[in-house]
């Protein structure tokens with residue numbers, strides 16, 4: 001099979017050692033199935049392992065789009081005649097009709113659906129996709145921003161569970177942990193159908209040689225019970241609980257128990273959280289100081305005026321609490337869209353340097369640079385140039401907020417993988433860093449953060465931190481309120497919120 005085909009069909013066969021362990025584990029939670037179905041069975045390792053456990057007590061059904069796999073299953077596994085293998089395209093099969101025949105049985109749906117996203121299939125020009133549908137109700141904007149990107153496995157799991165309506169069934173499928181969460185969210189929001197859900201983490205590196213957060217996702221379908229939470233365990237047992245997933249105001253909560261304890265921190269954002277500077281050309285725009293000279297990412301010495309140069313902390317600096325800048329960044333504008341041609345006059349060497357690398361800067365791919373002044377940057381405004389900031393990296397698991405001030409008499413910038421609030425004094429930055437690093441805030445944030453996400457910390461999470469409420473919990477109201485009044489000053493209509501906030505302004509609740 002070519003590499004392209006392997007990706008297109010998400011074709012990573014599960015090793016028998018893992019399917020054996022999974023089948024033994026399922027036996028402990030769904031001991032007596034009558035029908036076992038593997039919807040994308042490949043070479044049939046799951047059917048094989050299940051057969052070694054349930055033998056002739058069950059009928060086994062395996063489907064796969066690849067006829068060669070089905071042929072192999074028929075020769076290698078179907079020894080006693082209670083296995084039925086069939087070539088079938090998942091997207092064309094009528095699962096509802098199939099499950100209807102087993103309404104009175106106990107059905108186990110087991111397997112490992114393809115690990116590929118619709119976006120990846122788009123790149124491969126593949127048609128191994130469901131018919132176009134308004135999946136998850138996403139509109140045109142979501143489609144454009146990439147939010148409509150979904151895992152094929154997510155679509156398949158939702159389809160299977162929906163088709164099992166009215167059955168007595170257990171679904172146990174290998175998938176990414178993010179996929180399992182999306183499926184849970186789908187059913188929890190739609191208030192339907194699933195009960196007793198578990199996520200058992202799997203070491204994907206060991207079994208598939210891929211670095212993906214993977215799990216065995218288990219849920220049950222029956223006509224009576226539904227539940228809206230799921231426990232996560234760190235292996236195929238119930239011994240070591242990692243967290244207790246839940247939902248609140250239609251949002252998934254990573255640790256519902258801590259969220260319940262610390263949700264008083266949840267509220268409105270008195271400070272506007274910002275992302276750091278974005279330029280998409282680090283080798284040109286970021287310079288390191290080598291003795292007294294500046295060097296760019298190509299190892300070339302650069303002689304430019306200091307006017308547009310600012311000290312820079314990257315995500316890795318903040319993540320490792322390394323707060324003395326080792327890099328500088330060329331900040332060509334003070335506000336987004338500001339004319340840049342002035343640089344030619346005010347700092348001719350800087351302009352000449354930018355022109356020298358114009359082939360890189362002018363061909364930056366992101367649409368945000370189209371029809372903008374030459375050498376534009378993003379993620380800048382008055383807030384970038386305040387003397388102090390409280391900043392955090394969006395990428396690191398060890399969350400820690402840092403108060404950062406000036407360096408070389410200039411405000412320190414952070415890169416676009418970091419978030420910050422602007423502060424006008426050291427006292428303000430230190431106080432708010434302390435508030436943010438306090439235990440109630442940390443526990444609250446950790447209850448919301450999914451650490452396997454590409455960017456575990458994001459603006460949507462940060463803006464939920466209500467500094468007024470947090471200061472009450474930490475008994476620092478007097479100190480904090482002074483600054484909150486100031487933080488709200490330009491937004492006159494919001495000023496009153498600091499003191500007269502009513503329920504209707506709550507973000508959720």
Ligand SMILES: C[S@@+](CC[C@H](N)C(=O)[O-])C[C@H]1O[C@@H](n2cnc3c(N)ncnc32)[C@H](O)[C@@H]1O
Nearest residue numbers: 009012013014040041042064065089090112114
């Ligand atoms: C991750 S592999 C898992 C195979 C097998 N379930 C296992 O655990 O070893 C995914 C399987 O899905 C099959 N597949 C991909 N797209 C499919 C489709 N549209 N319909 C049915 N099977 C499909 C592939 O041929 C491949 O065997």
